[in-house]
Amino acid sequence: MMGEVAKPRPERGETDESLRLERDATDRALAERRAIVEAQSDAAVVQARERSDAVLSAAREEADQRSQESERAAQASGDVAEARLMEDVIVRGERAIADDNLRRERAEHARILSRLLPLERDTTDRHLLTERARSDDAIAHRDDFLGMVSHDMRNLLSGIVLSAELLSKDASAQDKESQPAVAAKRIRRYAARMSRLINDLVDVASIESGQLATAADRGDAFALIVDTVETFRPAASERGINIELVIAESSLSAHFDQERMFQVLSNLVMNAIKFTAPGGRICVRGERAGGELLVSVSDTGPGIPSDMLELIFERFWQVGKKDRRGLGLGLYICKSIVEAHGGRIWAESRVGEGSTFYFTIPGALGASDRRETAV
Numbered sequence: 001m002m003g004e005v006a007k008p009r010p011e012r013g014e015t016d017e018s019l020r021l022e023r024d025a026t027d028r029a030l031a032e033r034r035a036i037v038e039a040q041s042d043a044a045v046v047q048a049r050e051r052s053d054a055v056l057s058a059a060r061e062e063a064d065q066r067s068q069e070s071e072r073a074a075q076a077s078g079d080v081a082e083a084r085l086m087e088d089v090i091v092r093g094e095r096a097i098a099d100d101n102l103r104r105e106r107a108e109h110a111r112i113l114s115r116l117l118p119l120e121r122d123t124t125d126r127h128l129l130t131e132r133a134r135s136d137d138a139i140a141h142r143d144d145f146l147g148m149v150s151h152d153m154r155n156l157l158s159g160i161v162l163s164a165e166l167l168s169k170d171a172s173a174q175d176k177e178s179q180p181a182v183a184a185k186r187i188r189r190y191a192a193r194m195s196r197l198i199n200d201l202v203d204v205a206s207i208e209s210g211q212l213a214t215a216a217d218r219g220d221a222f223a224l225i226v227d228t229v230e231t232f233r234p235a236a237s238e239r240g241i242n243i244e245l246v247i248a249e250s251s252l253s254a255h256f257d258q259e260r261m262f263q264v265l266s267n268l269v270m271n272a273i274k275f276t277a278p279g280g281r282i283c284v285r286g287e288r289a290g291g292e293l294l295v296s297v298s299d300t301g302p303g304i305p306s307d308m309l310e311l312i313f314e315r316f317w318q319v320g321k322k323d324r325r326g327l328g329l330g331l332y333i334c335k336s337i338v339e340a341h342g343g344r345i346w347a348e349s350r351v352g353e354g355s356t357f358y359f360t361i362p363g364a365l366g367a368s369d370r371r372e373t374a375v
Contacts, residue, residue, distance in 0.1 A: 207332075221293050225245070236273050244284070247287070252288065291363070293363075296358045296359075305351055306349070315332045
């Protein structure tokens with residue numbers, strides 16, 4: 001099956017979800033804050049009224065004591081009681097009016113806020129969509145430019161490599177260790193590194209635009225793993241590093257893109273060679289595990305701190321800040337390719353004891369499974 005995986009950018013979905021959660025949290029915080037303010041306001045009003053009632057009651061008691069001293073005042077006590085009753089009625093009426101006004105003000109404030117907040121959020125959403133459209137346009141222009149530049153650079157690199165090959169043949173005819181032969185070898189090595197960097201940049205641009213191309217088909221992962229190990233065995237031998245291959249089965253049928261999976265394995269093995277000291281060991285394993293193809297690449301390098309095991313799969317990230325042996329894109333590309341296949345990739349490591357990188361591809365079939373499928 002041939003196809004091209006074009007997925008929407010996951011960051012935008014995460015951004016939208018984060019924005020929604022943040023707005024929900026803001027709404028809850030506003031409601032809680034409003035409830036607290038209203039409760040505090042009500043408590044202050046009740047307290048002020050209680051103090052006012054206490055002062056009024058004390059004043060009335062004092063007036064009653066003074067009025068009891070005079071007979072005339074005692075005769076008029078009925079009039080005083082009636083007047084006080086009228087005053088109490090008036091006070092309760094004024095307080096009821098004040099409470100009603102307060103409720104109206106709060107309801108009006110809540111209504112205004114409920115209308116204003118969606119308008120502000122709609123404005124924010126429109127600005128966000130505008131910025132995304134501009135970003136998409138800029139990325140499209142960038143990708144077009146990158147495609148043209150990478151095409152031209154690849155043509156130039158091909159010419160450089162061809163010239164280096166001609167120089168190498170002429171030099172080898174005389175002396176393989178001559179200065180021209182060594183220089184030609186160095187040119188080929190630099191050209192290969194430049195080609196990898198260009199390919200990585202193009203892949204990252206495709207990943208960022210959600211257009212990572214894959215052509216998945218049924219294939220034998222056993223042969224792919226063996227070919228990868230044999231490809232890099234000479235480079236490991238030059239550094240005095242031994243590469244072991246451990247595969248329990250003679251055939252590992254799975255659904256994957258041959259070139260992309262070779263790219264993933266190559267990145268992991270190259271990293272293992274790069275970070276393993278001379279005399280070290282690298283082990284590449286392939287097996288079926290629960291209906292998945294499980295591949296691992298372990299080394300005896302310096303290891304990775306546990307708090308960095310997730311970060312190493314980010315763009316432009318390297319374990320050592322002073323490390324200049326690449327752009328830090330390889331593992332990010334590996335993760336994107338594996339996830340495009342529906343698999344997982346992760347690392348386990350202990351400082352000073354080496355690291356192991358694992359990745360899975362779903363849908364692995366063994367020999368018995370293939371026979372049952374054929375039947």
